[in-house]
Amino acid sequence: MSGFTIKGWHVGVGVTAFFGLIIAVDAAFLTLAYRTHPGQVANKPYEAGLLYNAELERQRRQAELGWRAAAEARPDGVAVWMRNAAGQPLAGLTVSADLQRPATGHGRTRLTLTEAEPGLYVARTTLSGTWDAAVAARDAAGRDFVASRRLTWP
Template structure:
């Protein structure tokens, strides 16, 4: 048997080392290109920064836990509703009685961004019922309300509100 081909017949495809090298290089080039694409897309949509002051936030963690325990012992409850142009906050004590005379500092912000943050001013319109004008807003907003009374007791309520 000879390794030569008869005259007029083309030799078939031969897989050589160069073909193998080209296949491996192509495979890894595609994998690297996809990884780079996904990394670029991920960094464009979320840069990784959750807080501007992460170290300080970590130091304040124990204070936040202590404040939440004190708030739970206080037994106050809050409910918030979104109406056209107004947000209403109702605050009750552990017995269900309305709490009067609270000083409420609040902020409304979008769930996904800090753009368009509002600081509504709450006014007591009935015992334990506080209202603030929001203007013409629509969509989902996160309300963070910090209420304090004359005795220095502090209550923080966070609610997601939705306007049509």
């Protein structure tokens, strides 16, 4: 019986072809990955880093204040309760809320809230659905507070 016999050069060609295919596929994936995302996550990374450091500092100062905020979507608008570290109402603040949809930037709205009673700030609006609210408060001494809440109207 005369059959095919695997010789050393057959194994060498097979191993070389196998690794050549693996290297070619890896090279193709690397090229596609680099072309679709060159690794840059910000147009100006240095400036983005500076803004991030400023945001960390703002959060540190805010934590030292100990202020707390609670927000509620009411049928006729928005209500925000502001409390100090001892749980007492914070009166005399300038409060605003920037509202936007969670999935899109359409319909962004800025509300200026007025003090209805000490620590309670309200604004009238006729929104419906789910909105992300960024509530900003400032006292007469210039101390700032920012809180984010998700609000849902029927």
